[in-house]
Amino acid sequence: MMPTGYFLDHLWLIPLFPLATAALMLLAGRRLPKAGVSVLCVGSVGFSFIYAAGAVRQLLSAEPEHRVAQQILFEWLTPGPMQMTGGHAIRFVADWGFLLDPLSCVMVLVVTGVGFLIHVYSVGYMAHEGGYYRFFGYMNLFMFAMLTLVLANNMLLMFVGWEGVGLCSYLLIGFYFLKKSASDAGKKAFIVNRIGDAGFILGILLTAVTLGAIRFTSQGLPDAEGASGILQALKAAVEAHALASGAPVLTGIALLLFVGAIGKSAQIPLYVWLPDAMEGPTPVSALIHAATMVTAGVYMVARMNPIYRLSPFAMDVVAVVGVVTAIFAASMALVQNDIKKVLAYSTISQLGYMFLALGVGAFAAGIFHLMTHAFFKALLFLGAGSVIHAISGEQDVHKMGGLWDKIPITAKTFFVATLAIAGIPPLAGFFSKDEILWRAFEKHPALWFVGFVTAGMTAFYMFRLVFLTFFGYSRADEHVEKHVHESPPTMTVPLIILAALSVIGGWSGSARFEKFLEPVLSRAGAETEAVSAAQQATTMEYVLMLASIAIATGGIWLAYQFYRTKRIAPELVASKWPLVYKLLFHKYYVDEIYDAMVVNRTKDLGSALGVFDARVIDGAGVDGAGWLARFGSTLSMWWDKWIIDGLLNLGAKMMQLFSYPVRYLQTGLFSSYAMLILVGLVVLLAYYGHHVQVLLRSVR
Amino acid sequence: MLPIGHYLFLSLALFIIGVIGVVTRRNVIVVLMSIELILNAVNINLVAFSRLYGDVAGQVFALFIIADAAAEAAVGLGIIIAFFRNRETVLADEMDLLKW
Numbered sequence: 001m002m003p004t005g006y007f008l009d010h011l012w013l014i015p016l017f018p019l020a021t022a023a024l025m026l027l028a029g030r031r032l033p034k035a036g037v038s039v040l041c042v043g044s045v046g047f048s049f050i051y052a053a054g055a056v057r058q059l060l061s062a063e064p065e066h067r068v069a070q071q072i073l074f075e076w077l078t079p080g081p082m083q084m085t086g087g088h089a090i091r092f093v094a095d096w097g098f099l100l101d102p103l104s105c106v107m108v109l110v111v112t113g114v115g116f117l118i119h120v121y122s123v124g125y126m127a128h129e130g131g132y133y134r135f136f137g138y139m140n141l142f143m144f145a146m147l148t149l150v151l152a153n154n155m156l157l158m159f160v161g162w163e164g165v166g167l168c169s170y171l172l173i174g175f176y177f178l179k180k181s182a183s184d185a186g187k188k189a190f191i192v193n194r195i196g197d198a199g200f201i202l203g204i205l206l207t208a209v210t211l212g213a214i215r216f217t218s219q220g221l222p223d224a225e226g227a228s229g230i231l232q233a234l235k236a237a238v239e240a241h242a243l244a245s246g247a248p249v250l251t252g253i254a255l256l257l258f259v260g261a262i263g264k265s266a267q268i269p270l271y272v273w274l275p276d277a278m279e280g281p282t283p284v285s286a287l288i289h290a291a292t293m294v295t296a297g298v299y300m301v302a303r304m305n306p307i308y309r310l311s312p313f314a315m316d317v318v319a320v321v322g323v324v325t326a327i328f329a330a331s332m333a334l335v336q337n338d339i340k341k342v343l344a345y346s347t348i349s350q351l352g353y354m355f356l357a358l359g360v361g362a363f364a365a366g367i368f369h370l371m372t373h374a375f376f377k378a379l380l381f382l383g384a385g386s387v388i389h390a391i392s393g394e395q396d397v398h399k400m401g402g403l404w405d406k407i408p409i410t411a412k413t414f415f416v417a418t419l420a421i422a423g424i425p426p427l428a429g430f431f432s433k434d435e436i437l438w439r440a441f442e443k444h445p446a447l448w449f450v451g452f453v454t455a456g457m458t459a460f461y462m463f464r465l466v467f468l469t470f471f472g473y474s475r476a477d478e479h480v481e482k483h484v485h486e487s488p489p490t491m492t493v494p495l496i497i498l499a500a501l502s503v504i505g506g507w508s509g510s511a512r513f514e515k516f517l518e519p520v521l522s523r524a525g526a527e528t529e530a531v532s533a534a535q536q537a538t539t540m541e542y543v544l545m546l547a548s549i550a551i552a553t554g555g556i557w558l559a560y561q562f563y564r565t566k567r568i569a570p571e572l573v574a575s576k577w578p579l580v581y582k583l584l585f586h587k588y589y590v591d592e593i594y595d596a597m598v599v600n601r602t603k604d605l606g607s608a609l610g611v612f613d614a615r616v617i618d619g620a621g622v623d624g625a626g627w628l629a630r631f632g633s634t635l636s637m638w639w640d641k642w643i644i645d646g647l648l649n650l651g652a653k654m655m656q657l658f659s660y661p662v663r664y665l666q667t668g669l670f671s672s673y674a675m676l677i678l679v680g681l682v683v684l685l686a687y688y689g690h691h692v693q694v695l696l697r698s699v700r
Numbered sequence: 701m702l703p704i705g706h707y708l709f710l711s712l713a714l715f716i717i718g719v720i721g722v723v724t725r726r727n728v729i730v731v732l733m734s735i736e737l738i739l740n741a742v743n744i745n746l747v748a749f750s751r752l753y754g755d756v757a758g759q760v761f762a763l764f765i766i767a768d769a770a771a772e773a774a775v776g777l778g779i780i781i782a783f784f785r786n787r788e789t790v791l792a793d794e795m796d797l798l799k800w
Contacts, residue, residue, distance in 0.1 A: 668796035
């Protein structure tokens with residue numbers, strides 16, 4: 001029995017609400033009052049959330065194996081039949097269609113739910129900022145693009161959303177575009193993402209050519225659309241022995257798509273844009289650069305899991321890139337002084353965890369961590385925004401301190417989120433992170449060990465942040481100190497709700513979560529090895545669980561010693577290993593290396609091409625052509641002047657010459673003319689006189 | 701009735717006086733008056749021959765010429781006045797703009 005209902009029939013309205021208000025804001029927002037902007041923009045996201053929740057509810061009323069709703073608005077691109085490698089032809093169709101299955105359920109609820117809370121928060125946070133309507137217009141445009149991305153039923157439409165969120169990310173990072181660093185950061189994010197997107201496009205093309213399908217699945221469509229889904233095409237190809245597990249073309253697709261994920265989800269080596277993206281307003285960092293957009297890569301890889309499952313090599317690549325990114329980013333977060341930068345590196349690190357989960361085949365665990373991370377990381381960013389708001393825009397943790405009693409709601413909710421990300425039970429982060437670590441251990445203990453160390457580092461740098469920000473003596477200026485205030489309710493209420501979600505978000509348990517996602521995430525191949533194993537906790541799992549609680553506690557204890565009791569002076573540690581400290585503080589000089597290796601080389605290439613353009617194209621080509629044209633026209637002018645005009649002038653000159661003697665007859669005096677007439681008459685009469693006589697005689 | 705030769709003589713005399721006046725006088729008004737003389741010489745000729753042959757057509761011609769002379773005198777004097785207003789002269793040898 002296919003699920004039906006009002007909300008499922010109106011899936012297309014979910015992205016349409018924010019699109020409508022975004023269009024209104026960007027076209028006429030300047031003329032609307034602030035209250036109107038707030039109501040419209042927050043309301044439209046609220047409606048999206050209501051419709052999304054309704055649709056999910058109606059989907060869940062069906063049996064697990066039937067939980068797919070697919071709705072095609074119209075066919076968008078319909079190239080002709082394509083000849084397949086197997087010999088049969090398939091018509092590949094890209095439609096403007098929406099797909100709701102358990103995986104997109106999770107995504108759409110996270111995006112609209114967390115998105116709604118962040119919109120509410122923004123009403124308070126952006127209240128005194130210029131460009132209020134512009135901010136909300138971009139935010140709503142982002143919501144539209146993100147919802148298109150997660151609801152798309154094919155790769156091409158997903159790519160539309162993918163590019164849309166990239167555009168909005170660029171616009172919002174550069175929201176304070178008069179600040180050079182902000183506009184530079186926007187450009188950096190956009191350009192770095194282009195590199196990833198190139199991989200994504202190639203991946204889509206290779207999928208279309210290989211499988212003849214870019215729809216994710218044909219489930220939920222009329223039977224006539226039979227094999228129009230990637231899943232079905234893949235199954236058919238495997239059954240016909242056209243493709244086997246580990247086929248090079250599948251590895252190629254998987255790796256190309258992963259390049260796209262690396263760009264969007266800020267993994268090594270394309271993570272460099274995310275720390276700089278903190279130039280945007282803090283709600284933007286929370287929504288786009290923590291909770292939703294950066295997780296699009298994770299979602300995409302999970303969505304393409306049938307292909308990844310058939311390519312063990314690509315899975316290994318994903319796992320290794322993920323875990324290396326996790327520890328690499330965490331190590332940089334240890335020494336950062338900007339509260340938002342710490343959170344940015346933390347985000348990169350947590351995204352690394354998610355890719356680790358995907359890479360070891362624990363797709364559900366990755367999505368589970370995506371969801372819990374969206375809760376607590378959005379909360380951390382919003383909390384950081386509230387702190388920054390309270391102390392007049394200061395972001396350096398060394399100029400904070402002692403804020404615990406002054407902004408109690410912000411401090412307490414921030415503390416909850418910190419416990420959650422550190423992996424303290426029973427908060428959300430514990431369940432998801434623990435599941436990932438265990439599944440990594442099953443794959444290879446080395447993966448587990450790196451993730452385990454990262455967990456300790458995470459606990460350390462997060463508590464360092466908490467101790468420096470909220471405890472100890474205030475290190476702020478006196479007049480900043482006087483103005484410290486708790487944020488308005490529009491900001492604190494979302495904090496409280498997110499704090500509640502950060503606590504209970506993991507309580508469903510990873511096993512139940514995995515069962516919920518099972519129809520999407522384990523229907524490709526025969527191997528569903530881990531699913532049954534995941535349901536029975538082994539002794540090993542408990543040991544690992546205790547170990548990760550221990551290392552998290554250890555990290556917290558260390559941070560306590562460093563920054564609370566000051567029994568260990570951070571400066572002393574730093575001076576003991578100056579090289580390590582410098583390396584970490586300067587973020588491994590990756591930006592500098594990229595500048596030297598790529599950016600400046602690209603600029604050199606640009607100037608070389610510029611010189612080529614000036615010398616060869618402009619110099620030899622354009623100027624040469626100009627010189628030739630001028631030379632030709634000079635010749636032509638000479639011909640015109642001396643030959644054509646010369647002939648005419650010659651005629652005129654001759655005429656002048658011949659007329660010269662005659663002109664003296666024309667005196668202008670009428671008496672002389674009269675004289676001439678008279679003389680002429682006399683001459684005529686004298687000459688023809690006898691004729692006149694004859695004439696007269698004949699008359700007579 | 702006087703013989704035709706007398707009329708012709710008078711007519712010829714008037715004509716020659718008129719032509720001399722047109723060709724030699726500087727004042728344009730006098731030139732106009734001389735033209736009137738020429739026209740009247742023609743008139744005398746026409747009327748004389750009309751009588752001689754008993755054909756009234758010649759006298760009709762003479763009447764038309766008289767009317768024409770009146771019109772011509774009016775137009776000519778108008779031109780002279782207009783010219784005088786522009787150049788402050790009525791002397792023919794100063795009217796020499798229409799030349800090469």
